[in-house]
Amino acid sequence: MSHTVLVCDDAIFMRTMIGDILSQAGYEIVGEAETGVQAVEKFKQLSPDLVTMDIVMPDMGGIDAVREIIKHDPGARILMCSAMGQQALVVEAIQAGAKDFVVKPFQPSRVLEAVQRVLG
Amino acid sequence: MDLSQYAELFLVESREHLSSINQQLLEWERSPQATEPVAGIFRAVHTIKGMAAAMSYSVTSDLAHRMESLLDILRTGDGEVTQDHFELLFRATDTLEQAVAASVSGREGQLDVAEVLAALDAATRDLGAAARRPSRSSMPLVAVSEGPGIWIRVQIEPNSTLVGARAAVVIGRMEAIGAVREVRPPPSAFESDEFDGQFDFQLETELDPEAIEREIRAAGDIKQVLVGAERSRTDVKQTASGRSRHVRVDLQRVDSMMDLIGELVTARDQLTQVSAARTAGDLDDLTLKISRLTSDLQAEIIQVRMTPVWQVFDRFPRLVRDLARQLDKQVEFRVEGKEIELDRAILDEIGDPLVHLLRNAIDHGIEPPAEREALGKPPTGRVVLSALREKAKVAIKVSDDGRGIEREKILDRARRDGMVGDEVETLSDELLLRVLARSGFSTAAEVSDVSGRGVGIDIVATRLRALGGGLEVSSEIGVGTTFTLQLPITLAIVRALTVEVGDERYVLPITHVTETLDLDSSAVTELDGRAGLMYRGTVIPLVDLRELVNVSGIVPDRRPVVVVQIGGRRSGVVVDTLTGQQEIVVKSFDPPSGTLPIFSGATILGDGMPVLVLDAGGLV
Numbered sequence: 001m002s003h004t005v006l007v008c009d010d011a012i013f014m015r016t017m018i019g020d021i022l023s024q025a026g027y028e029i030v031g032e033a034e035t036g037v038q039a040v041e042k043f044k045q046l047s048p049d050l051v052t053m054d055i056v057m058p059d060m061g062g063i064d065a066v067r068e069i070i071k072h073d074p075g076a077r078i079l080m081c082s083a084m085g086q087q088a089l090v091v092e093a094i095q096a097g098a099k100d101f102v103v104k105p106f107q108p109s110r111v112l113e114a115v116q117r118v119l120g
Numbered sequence: 121m122d123l124s125q126y127a128e129l130f131l132v133e134s135r136e137h138l139s140s141i142n143q144q145l146l147e148w149e150r151s152p153q154a155t156e157p158v159a160g161i162f163r164a165v166h167t168i169k170g171m172a173a174a175m176s177y178s179v180t181s182d183l184a185h186r187m188e189s190l191l192d193i194l195r196t197g198d199g200e201v202t203q204d205h206f207e208l209l210f211r212a213t214d215t216l217e218q219a220v221a222a223s224v225s226g227r228e229g230q231l232d233v234a235e236v237l238a239a240l241d242a243a244t245r246d247l248g249a250a251a252r253r254p255s256r257s258s259m260p261l262v263a264v265s266e267g268p269g270i271w272i273r274v275q276i277e278p279n280s281t282l283v284g285a286r287a288a289v290v291i292g293r294m295e296a297i298g299a300v301r302e303v304r305p306p307p308s309a310f311e312s313d314e315f316d317g318q319f320d321f322q323l324e325t326e327l328d329p330e331a332i333e334r335e336i337r338a339a340g341d342i343k344q345v346l347v348g349a350e351r352s353r354t355d356v357k358q359t360a361s362g363r364s365r366h367v368r369v370d371l372q373r374v375d376s377m378m379d380l381i382g383e384l385v386t387a388r389d390q391l392t393q394v395s396a397a398r399t400a401g402d403l404d405d406l407t408l409k410i411s412r413l414t415s416d417l418q419a420e421i422i423q424v425r426m427t428p429v430w431q432v433f434d435r436f437p438r439l440v441r442d443l444a445r446q447l448d449k450q451v452e453f454r455v456e457g458k459e460i461e462l463d464r465a466i467l468d469e470i471g472d473p474l475v476h477l478l479r480n481a482i483d484h485g486i487e488p489p490a491e492r493e494a495l496g497k498p499p500t501g502r503v504v505l506s507a508l509r510e511k512a513k514v515a516i517k518v519s520d521d522g523r524g525i526e527r528e529k530i531l532d533r534a535r536r537d538g539m540v541g542d543e544v545e546t547l548s549d550e551l552l553l554r555v556l557a558r559s560g561f562s563t564a565a566e567v568s569d570v571s572g573r574g575v576g577i578d579i580v581a582t583r584l585r586a587l588g589g590g591l592e593v594s595s596e597i598g599v600g601t602t603f604t605l606q607l608p609i610t611l612a613i614v615r616a617l618t619v620e621v622g623d624e625r626y627v628l629p630i631t632h633v634t635e636t637l638d639l640d641s642s643a644v645t646e647l648d649g650r651a652g653l654m655y656r657g658t659v660i661p662l663v664d665l666r667e668l669v670n671v672s673g674i675v676p677d678r679r680p681v682v683v684v685q686i687g688g689r690r691s692g693v694v695v696d697t698l699t700g701q702q703e704i705v706v707k708s709f710d711p712p713s714g715t716l717p718i719f720s721g722a723t724i725l726g727d728g729m730p731v732l733v734l735d736a737g738g739l740v
Contacts, residue, residue, distance in 0.1 A: 082282070082285075086282075087282050087284050087285055087310075087311055087312075087313055088311035088312075090282055090284075090285035090288070091284055091285050091288045091307070091310045091311045092311070094285060094288040094289055094292050095288060095292075095307065097292075098292075099289070099292065100289055100339075100340070101282065101285050101289070103281040103282060113340065114340065117338060117339070117340055120338065
């Protein structure tokens with residue numbers, strides 16, 4: 001059975017791109033979220049195997065969403081998606097419980113490596 | 121192996137660690153519960169110990185070792201840190217500093233460190249007994265590993281993105297397989313882009329070393345894992361290639377580069393003159409090209425010499441603390457603008473003046489706590505040292521919120537000394553500074569006892585003027601005093617006016633020249649019994665350079681006057697001829713005794729002629 005993924009990003013472009021990379025590699029995209037609040041709600045509803053999380057999102061940022069999700073499920077596997085120059089935020093997200101990160105612009109191979117590390 | 125070639129590096133690096141030890145001791149003293157400062161101090165002392173041992177400086181490494189033993193107990197929380205410990209650690213740090221310097225100059229044997237060693241051992245013993253732990257004086261030199269768990273060093277692939285975040289991923293993974301006891305540098309350092317990807321941590325886990333390493337490598341982008349290996353960070357730093365993009369250069373090299381570029385600038389000016397005298401298109405083009413390259417090179421080298429002010433400022437928190445304690449004052453010290461850069465040569469010169477001003481601020485400015493409270497002020501006084509870049513200058517301010525300068529008392533004294541006339545009713549800031557800066561005035565006991573200010577202000581003012589800078593003061597009774605040092609950002613190359621009297625040539629830096637005009641005999645008058653010049657509606661002192669430097673011979677009919685100005689003071693300097701302007705490299709100059717106090721240095725002109733540089737401050 002393929003792993004299920006929840007993709008959280010406020011940009012449709014990024015969601016589409018991440019979705020394509022992952023579904024072509026055989027993962028099943030079970031949901032998308034545009035805001036941190038939505039990400040937490042959809043996580044509770046879908047219990048995906050993996051969450052990809054943008055750091056900067058409207059209403060609740062990615063880091064707070066990580067905290068909420070980990071509170072709900074300490075075993076949640078979250079992969080942060082960040083831009084260059086957000087080191088401090090990524091470190092904070094990882095300390096909050098995210099398992100790994102990828103840096104934009106995304107290279108499919110790097111994204112898949114990171115996903116495998118997190119799921120492995 | 122010949123170790124002497126490493127001595128300089130040992131000294132430089134040890135000093136950096138000593139400065140960091142002082143900083144962190146202050147921080148720790150402020151918040152004794154904080155764990156980061158003591159961990160940092162421990163690391164720095166440990167590094168010095170390792171380096172000293174490698175250099176066979178046994179006194180230094182032994183002292184560092186005993187400090188480390190005390191710090192270790194305090195660090196692991198087995199002993200409560202007290203004020204006595206802080207005093208002892210400050211004292212030991214001072215001794216360590218002396219030991220480092222003595223080692224390098226081969227005088228290690230002359231040091232007497234027995235008392236400090238005994239105090240350190242006693243403190244360690246007391247704490248050790250309290251904590252029921254064995255004394256660790258037999259601890260081997262390099263190992264720091266203790267307690268449960270294994271030390272692990274990880275190097276993240278330096279070329280990967282976000283090495284700090286990757287390090288955080290590693291720690292996150294380690295927390296899943298065991299307990300992470302300590303991380304060096306602390307995880308907060310991961311957030312910085314300066315983090316180089318190397319970190320150590322102590323892990324308590326059931327897994328064997330191979331399994332740990334597998335788990336670490338699974339985090340991705342791992343270059344190296346050393347399980348159970350503890351080496352000092354600096355060892356690795358020096359051997360790992362390509363990590364740092366900095367090189368250490370002996371300052372003398374940079375100085376000599378600066379001298380060479382100065383001569384190149386001079387040669388360029390000569391070339392420009394030669395080329396202007398001929399009409400050859402290709403020579404003109406080449407001259408232009410060389411001229412541009414020379415300017416670029418000059419700008420680059422000036423940049424190399426730029427040094428952030430913290431290199432001098434960093435020792436002041438400790439100085440302020442010690443002074444405040446000694447004088448029973450409560451002082452909060454703040455430093456602003458630490459990253460502002462100045463030419464190394466200027467920076468080296470301002471340390472002593474700043475010590476002077478800070479000492480004055482604490483000794484005479486800040487009132488004792490009880491007096492402050494009686495005045496409705498907070499008992500803790502405030503001293504601020506700040507650096508601010510203003511165009512081509514840097515302003516460094518020392519301000520306090522103390523009692524301010526009592527102008528009336530200074531004025532009385534200045535009147536009695538005949539420094540100001542009776543017509544002067546109040547001392548403006550500028551006049552106040554002139555009175556204070558008058559050599560000998562301020563050291564008079566009765567003034568410094570009453571007003572407090574002035575000790576050594578003359579020395580500060582002279583230093584700054586020699587650097588092409590200036591000093592300003594503003595002060596309000598009961599509110600505080602601010603001294604401002606105005607400094608040029610770079611020292612070495614200045615534009616100057618070349619002047620002649622008789623057969624002699626001198627140069628005058630253009631910074632202080634307001635204008636030049638023809639001497640009109642009808643404008644010559646008298647000012648306080650000396651020669652004066654009617655200038656823009658006022659009378660300014662008139663100085664004849666011929667008389668100053670004692671040149672005889674025929675005086676030309678028409679002579680120019682150079683008006684120089686420093687702060688609000690002006691004077692006219694009469695010369696025989698003005699011969700032009702050029703860039704000069706001012707070289708410092710040790711005047712033989714008896715030399716007139718009107719020269720600030722020497723230089724070599726475009727035609728190879730050595731000349732003296734006139735000091736505007738000595739002329740106004």
